[in-house]
Amino acid sequence: xxxxxxxxxxxxxxxxxxxxxxxxxxxxxxxxxxxxxxxxxxxxxxxxxxxxxxxxxxxxxxxxxxxxxxxxxxxxxxxxxxxxxxxxxxxxxxxxxxxxxxxxxxxxxxxxxxxxxxxxxxxxxxxxxxxxxxxxxxxxxxxxxxxxxxxxxxxxxxxxxxxxxxxxxxxxxxxxxxxxxxxxxxxxxxxxxxxxxxxxxxxxxxxxxxxxxxxxxxxxxxxxxxxxxxxxxxxxxxxxxxxxxxxxxxxxxxxxxxxxxxxxxxxxxxxxxxxxxxxxxxxxxxxxxxxxxxxxxxxxxxxxxxxxxxxxxxxxxxxxxxxxxxxxxxxxxxxx
Amino acid sequence: xxxxxxxxxxxxxxxxxxxxxxxxxxxxxxxxxxxxxxxxxxxxxxxxxxxxxxxxxxxxxxxxxxxxxxxxxxxxxxxxxxxxxxxxxxxxxxxxxxxxxxxxxxxxxxxxxxxxxxxxxxxxxxxxxxxxxxxxxxxxxxxxxxxxxxxxxxxxxxxxxxxxxxxxxxxxxxxxxxxxxxxxxxxxxxxxxxxxxxxxxxxxxxxxxxxxxxxxxxxxxxxxxxxxxxxxxxxxxxxxxxxxxxxxxxxxxxxxxxxxxxxxxxxxxxxxxxxxxxxxxxxxxxxxxxxxxxxxxxxxxxxxxxxxxxxxxxxxxxxxxxxxxxxxxxxxxxxxxxxxxxxxxxxxxxxxxxxxxxxxxxxxxxxxxxxxxxxxxxxxxxxxxxxxxxxxxxxxxxxxxxxxxxxxxxxxxxxxxxxxxxxxxxxxxxxxxxxxxxxxxxxxxxxxxxxxxxxxxxxxxxxxxxxxxxxxxxxxxxxxxxxxxxxxxxxxxxxxxxxxxxxxxxxxxxxxxxxxxxxxxxxx
Ligand SMILES: Nc1ncnc2c1ncn2[C@@H]1O[C@H](COP(=O)(O)OP(=O)(O)OP(=O)(O)O)[C@@H](O)[C@H]1O
Ligand SMILES: [Mg+2]
Numbered sequence: 001x002x003x004x005x006x007x008x009x010x011x012x013x014x015x016x017x018x019x020x021x022x023x024x025x026x027x028x029x030x031x032x033x034x035x036x037x038x039x040x041x042x043x044x045x046x047x048x049x050x051x052x053x054x055x056x057x058x059x060x061x062x063x064x065x066x067x068x069x070x071x072x073x074x075x076x077x078x079x080x081x082x083x084x085x086x087x088x089x090x091x092x093x094x095x096x097x098x099x100x101x102x103x104x105x106x107x108x109x110x111x112x113x114x115x116x117x118x119x120x121x122x123x124x125x126x127x128x129x130x131x132x133x134x135x136x137x138x139x140x141x142x143x144x145x146x147x148x149x150x151x152x153x154x155x156x157x158x159x160x161x162x163x164x165x166x167x168x169x170x171x172x173x174x175x176x177x178x179x180x181x182x183x184x185x186x187x188x189x190x191x192x193x194x195x196x197x198x199x200x201x202x203x204x205x206x207x208x209x210x211x212x213x214x215x216x217x218x219x220x221x222x223x224x225x226x227x228x229x230x231x232x233x234x235x236x237x238x239x240x241x242x243x244x245x246x247x248x249x250x251x252x253x254x255x256x257x258x259x260x261x262x263x264x265x266x267x268x269x270x271x272x273x274x275x276x277x278x279x280x281x282x283x284x285x286x287x288x289x290x291x292x293x294x295x296x297x298x299x300x301x302x303x304x305x306x307x308x309x310x311x312x313x314x315x316x317x318x319x320x321x322x323x324x325x326x327x328x329x330x331x332x333x334x335x336x
Numbered sequence: 337x338x339x340x341x342x343x344x345x346x347x348x349x350x351x352x353x354x355x356x357x358x359x360x361x362x363x364x365x366x367x368x369x370x371x372x373x374x375x376x377x378x379x380x381x382x383x384x385x386x387x388x389x390x391x392x393x394x395x396x397x398x399x400x401x402x403x404x405x406x407x408x409x410x411x412x413x414x415x416x417x418x419x420x421x422x423x424x425x426x427x428x429x430x431x432x433x434x435x436x437x438x439x440x441x442x443x444x445x446x447x448x449x450x451x452x453x454x455x456x457x458x459x460x461x462x463x464x465x466x467x468x469x470x471x472x473x474x475x476x477x478x479x480x481x482x483x484x485x486x487x488x489x490x491x492x493x494x495x496x497x498x499x500x501x502x503x504x505x506x507x508x509x510x511x512x513x514x515x516x517x518x519x520x521x522x523x524x525x526x527x528x529x530x531x532x533x534x535x536x537x538x539x540x541x542x543x544x545x546x547x548x549x550x551x552x553x554x555x556x557x558x559x560x561x562x563x564x565x566x567x568x569x570x571x572x573x574x575x576x577x578x579x580x581x582x583x584x585x586x587x588x589x590x591x592x593x594x595x596x597x598x599x600x601x602x603x604x605x606x607x608x609x610x611x612x613x614x615x616x617x618x619x620x621x622x623x624x625x626x627x628x629x630x631x632x633x634x635x636x637x638x639x640x641x642x643x644x645x646x647x648x649x650x651x652x653x654x655x656x657x658x659x660x661x662x663x664x665x666x667x668x669x670x671x672x673x674x675x676x677x678x679x680x681x682x683x684x685x686x687x688x689x690x691x692x693x694x695x696x697x698x699x700x701x702x703x704x705x706x707x708x709x710x711x712x713x714x715x716x717x718x719x720x721x722x723x724x725x726x727x728x729x730x731x732x733x734x735x736x737x738x739x740x741x742x743x744x745x746x747x748x749x750x751x752x753x754x755x756x757x758x759x760x761x762x763x764x765x766x767x768x769x770x771x772x773x774x775x776x777x778x779x780x781x782x783x784x785x786x787x788x789x790x791x792x793x794x795x796x797x798x799x800x801x802x803x804x805x806x807x808x809x810x811x812x813x814x815x816x817x818x819x820x821x822x823x824x825x826x827x828x829x830x831x832x833x834x835x836x837x838x839x840x841x842x843x844x845x846x847x848x849x850x851x852x853x854x855x856x857x858x859x860x
Contacts, residue, residue, distance in 0.1 A: 198719075200712040206697070207705050213691040217653065218706040218759070219677030277696055 028271030028278075032286040035319070036293065043297040050300055057178065063292035064181035065090070065256075068240040069263045070270075070284040071185075071192040072233035075202060077267055079229040080209035080276025081129065084140040086237040086263060088147035089121055090256035093241025095151045097167075098160035098251035107167050111242055118238025119231045121147060126227030144260070151253050161250035171246030181243045185285075188236065193281035205229060209276025258309075265316040266291050291315065350377050351414055353542040354399060354430065354511050360407035361394055363746065365738045368394045369405070372568045374561055376511055376542035381533060383545045383557035383574070386586055387778040388750030389736040390563040392546050393435050396513050399544075400432040401425030429510030433517050435546075435749045435776065436689050437500050441489030446471035448488050449503045474502040477532045478525060481640060493687045494520040494639035494804070501529065505536070512536065513544045516749065518552060519775045520686055522638050522804040523839060530556050548750070548778050549805075550579050562586055587780050596811055598831035601793065603814060604629030607665060608798035609767050611650070614659030619645035620822040623659070625815075627767070632789065632799045632830075634813030636806060637842050642822035643802045644686055647769050650800070651683040652676040663767065677706060682765030684756055686772040686802070692756045695745040699737055700726040702744055702755050707762050729758035733784065750777040757785065761792075768792065769800040774808065786812060806835050820844045 043050045069086050076083055097114025101107055121143060128139045154160075173180045196202045207215040208225045216222045237256075245251040270287030272279025294311050297303075352375035361369040369391045376382050384392050397403045399410065401419030409416050412428050419425045425432075439448045446468045447454070455470065457463035471484035478498045488496060501517055514533075518526045533556055537543055547553055553560060554574060562569040562585040569585045609627040614620070620642035627633050635643045649656045652670025661668050663679050670676045673683065685692045694702050704711050704722040711722040726740040733754040737747055744755055753776050760768065773789065774782045789812060793799055803809050809816060816833065818826040818841040826841040 198716050200708050200715050200717055203708060203717050206701075207694060210694040210697055211691075214694055214705070217651070217673050217683060217685055217691055219672075219674040220705070220708070221672070221674055277694070 029283040029286060032270050032283055036286060036290045039293055047300040059292050059296050060182050061179050063288045064185040065240045065244055066262055066266060067185040067285055067288045068188055069237050070266050070288050071188045071281055072236040073263050073267050074272055074279050074281050074284040075196060075205055076229040076233045077272040078209050078279045079205040079226055081136045081226055081229055082264060083233045084260045085143035085147055087256035087259040088144045089118055089234050089237040090241035091151040092117055092147050093238030094245030094251035094255055095155045095160060097242045098163055098245050099154045101163060101167055102160055114242045115238050118235035122231035122234030126230035130223040130226050155253035159250055159252040163249050168246050168249045171243045181247055184243060189281055189285045196281050206277055262291055262312060265312055269316060269319040352377050355411040358408035359398060359405045361405050367566055369566045376544055378542055379537055379540045380558040381537050381543045381545055381556050383553040383560045385553060385560060386563035388781060389748040391566040392563055393515055396515050400430055400513060431504045431507040431509030432513040433500050433504045433515060435515040437496055439488045439496055439500055443488060444485050445482055445488055445499050446484035448499060449474055449506055474506045478528050492644055511542045515546045516776055520772055520804055524638055583779060598810055603631040610662040612660050614656050616649055616656045623824055625817060627798045629798055630793050630796045631814045632793050632801055632812050634801045634809035634816045635819060636809050636816055636838050637819035641819040643819055644771055647771050647802060651681060651769060680766035682760040682763050682768045684760050684770040684773055688752055688756045693744050693752060696743060698741045698743055699755055700740040703759050703762050706759055725762055733758060750781060753777050767798045771802040806838055818842050
């Protein structure tokens, strides 16, 4: 106990400018955007190459895989779950499609099966979490390992290379100056953002993540919402996997290793909470972009490679830490 | 504005244990407290009353170190202090039972009671045996039938409330703050709490007692302080002031506070909900009743009688082991609350914080939660419509909030309760189960909620009313079932029974319970 300091006034005495500022801070996307702009300006001042069209295109292409996966992961985090198996599912989607093509299956069918492995795994995750009651961390950690094993079985240690150009076009076609994975990300992000904001089925995810018991008593099918969120997450991961294989013309068995961290980090940086009930696709995409910009900067500024994971982790902790502090300022956690 | 007959008491000459002077506190967009004085003397019970949102809980949270005041100071034994957090306040001898329970649901009863100060044995390990033993004795005054090893999350809300009280009492405190400690307790438990409070007071503790039940306030307190709109209205000696005078100070006008007698009402002859032989192991057994359209059925009983458990089974949250249910003549089996909602049922839970509201969301979103179909078209949400409807309820129920966009967590307890009511009113249910519908609401709002329920019933809605407040049950119910240990031990028609008789049955000492049950089998 300290004594005899007269407690100082907090927010009450500050002017309208402060109020406006606080309102803006409540829109999490804006904080992320602000952060993004600050970082970009800083890099642009140091490296003239950063703002060139080529580099910007490379950044957007580089973020497309993570961006596609972030759309699903956002919905899942909003619903109060999360998924560590997306990196492995990405690898499996690509490897399975590639393997089936090499085995002689028609390309569209192979692609379809490669993508459909996603919902199958998502359904398994969802059922294990909701019906069996294993927590998402353990469930998806186990699934991450199992699926990676399946990839190694199919890919035989070296992966599947020399895929036919007809398949590769899926990830290499350039439309209006941008490669196809970028377009897939853009379309998914826009559709995902609108649906999550406005559609009734996805609105349920907020309630489930916000308070599961209240959601159940409100007549919301809690388990079903969660299962669908897991399915969505795995589906876009498998899709990202097929696109990645096509983009590089080969399916690597190590594809997507560790990517679950960047996806979850990006979504959280973009305003989602691991406790559920919060987050938007727009914010998540901004989060992905921020991480990609930082990665690009590290390359441009010749920073040694091992700084990458360090910086991703640092930004994650910084962003979430700032959010926690601003929440406390807003009295959100003040009530017992 | 009517001034009370008795003038506020002069400042006491005894040194208060704790005193707050000129306290001011603002939240974004609202002045919660403004120049409030408050003090507690050793060996007194000081009641704090006021309408919902008057600032009572905020003031207590300042005394307990949760919030820092914007202005004013706190004195302990006459010395100014600043509490940075709860620990500081605890170290100074301030112990608090929060209005919204703060137990850790995953931990056991004993672990909750002794959180952070578990008795340690040899090698610095927690002495679990001793902890459980001490927990048992901490709970002893309330005669609560729980094992100290039970997980708190599995207890009923009322039992949780008792655990929380026992926790606060077990701290060696000098000042004990009780913020609406009896909001889900029945008369019997409340009396046990009163006895405990008296013995603590006689040992020289200062006790702050917040309640919307003026009967309790007048029974237990030595002084009463009234807050209105965050302002200090004055402090009175309890024996020098009347209930009407206090109410007038609280609401700023004369007001009849008590629930009136039962007013006979006509209700339909069509059965809305028929239950036969419903049982669930360990919770309730062989429950049968018929609820007609427009009828209000009151369930009375002590904490642990199985009323809330029955409600949850009726609503499909749990599955009964035996028995049948029919809604409007059709046999139903609800596998989840979703089925019940689809069948036109609504359920206002007693546990608004854990299972009712979405605290981190806006009023409009909360009201929309059980109404997603109503507030959407073609699969897309029509948020503007949800906001409009919420605004209507905000006016009708006089919910004190900045706007429908405000997060529910920032509302006072009573106002949160009104949001919960609005959620379910908006579903236009045909059968509504309300579990403690007026938990934590002030006297004025209580009467308003009673009128809302009566209006609904007059429109043909069938209502199951669970309440720990007997006057409320007796005022509203067209039929009353008294439960004891999971069974219906007596049935009465509205107005045909008095409080003492119900209490006797609830305690399991009522006469000839089975005969009473049989003779009222069909109560239409
Ligand atoms: N964390 C918060 N954020 C914003 N506003 C708050 C917060 N806590 C309290 N308030 C506001 O301060 C006012 C006083 O609230 P308080 O909880 O002290 O009322 P109360 O007298 O305890 O009411 P009740 O009888 O309903 O419990 C209310 O208008 C409430 O909305
Ligand atoms: Mg309160």
